[in-house]
Amino acid sequence: QVQLQESGPGLVKPSQTLSLTCTVSGGSISSGGYYWSWIRQHPGKGLEWIGYIYYSGSTYYNPSLKSRVTISVDTSKNQFSLKLSSVTAADTAVYYCARGPYYYDYWGQGTLVTVSS
């Protein structure tokens, strides 16, 4: 059974960089065939796709966030990570990692990140 778990600071100051890591267990990122994604949900709102990474390192980002987003993978640790730069209060959200492609069959529990000074 594949499991994903997000980790990282719950509070980030405006203009700084949000950094989260997703640890995958029960399956290997290196096995291929899946796109490892980040999705966020603003409080009381819907889901917003941030981007994905393949085990090879190829990425694709939401055009609306592309200039601020970096997703990376560490296959030796079976982890992938999200960095979102120059954050503002509008980036306050629950951040989920999930397994794709096309549809998301496994999700992390989500982690709330608040942007505030």
Added chain:
Amino acid sequence: SYELTQPLSVSVALGQTARITCGGNNIGSKNVHWYQQKPGQAPVLVIYRDSNRPSGIPERFSGSNSGNTATLTISRAQAGDEADYYCQVWDSSTAVFGGGTKLTVL
């Protein structure tokens, strides 16, 4: 960019059939996936590729997709089905989600 339109809310009487729609330009040409999200929890995939159920999802959940509308149907609605439901497609290498529909079971 591609947009998906869902009703904000749908109500259904206990034991009756709920239908949640997801509208998009020629959505019938795309694969539509549906998620259920209960308060404080991560979304759960309930339908993939228009009409397929993942293991563990009751047969009461079904989906269809044609023209400009995809539909999630929940038969014999139960109190436990009360949740937010989101449709999702891929367009131009981007995952797109609908705005979500709150299902209330009366």
